[in-house]
Amino acid sequence: MELTFYIAAAVAVLATLMVITRYNMIHALLYLVVSFLAIAIVFFTLGAPFMAALEVIVYAGAIVVLIIFVIMMLNLTYEDVQKEKEWLKPSVWVGPAILSLVLLAELTYIMVAADAPPAAAVVAVDARLVGMALFGPYVLAVQLCGILLMAGIVGAYHLGRQKKKVVHRFLQERSAAA
Template sequence: MELTFYIAGAVAILATIMVITRYNMIHALLYLVVSFLAVAVVFFTLGAPFMAALEIIIYAGAIVVLIIFVIMMLNLSEDATQQEKEWLKPSIWIGPAILSAVLLAELIYIFTAMDVPTTATVPVDAKLVGLALFGPYMLGVQLCGMMLMAGIVGAYHLGRQKKKVTHRFLEKEAAQ
């Protein structure tokens, strides 16, 4: 289990470095998903399977879908269509596929190993997490949701293509 922890940590660090250094947004997004999956494996090896599941559902699921939604909203040009065809080449998927294969091999090893973790783990009920999030931390959850919504609206307004609008006074002058 300790070796699995270190391998997953190394994959997470490598994938995160690849996210930072990629110029293309889709490439960075693929490596970001691998990074989130590696962090989920780290949580699982530390004896927190519920946190691992939340990492996959919330981060690798919801936030990545949100990023893809914003990318789809902002890509409106003909050049973007040609660029999307370039992204479907197999050479782009090799790096994330290799890192994902390493994580899959680790998960298979974890599930087939008969070692019992030496650390004592306390199960966390999903109901308790929900009560904590919507109890004392409800204001923080609501503020995070409003910040995400403000970011989406801001990105939409900054990235949308503006049509050339002439003022009605200029139209009258042009007509005369």
């Protein structure tokens, strides 16, 4: 089971790196699905089968479909893809990479310095208790997450729509001048 955990964790990290470095949005989305599935396996090996199922259903299912709809709404052009390629230059990602390495070093230190918990301390999480916690004391946080996701979708739609309005207005002015 421990080997499965490490293999799934490595797959999740590699797939996430592929998500970040792909130029094609659909390819990045497929790697994102692989990353979510690997994280679900990590949850399962840690004794949380309910969280693994939620990872597959909510993230690998619903969120990916939502991202596909956002990609279709934005209708990215060739110029947008070229701008995204400029963002992947080393001068742009060196700072975040250094901060990520610092976090990785801290995580490695914590894992090496801390003693492993005894096997008896690991217990499976009951789905009923998770549901009671989410819709009990944390119901406000769940609702705020939903509102935040909806605000992101509305913002992406608004930005994509504004670009179409500007292009449409330009074409109207051009035809009126001719």
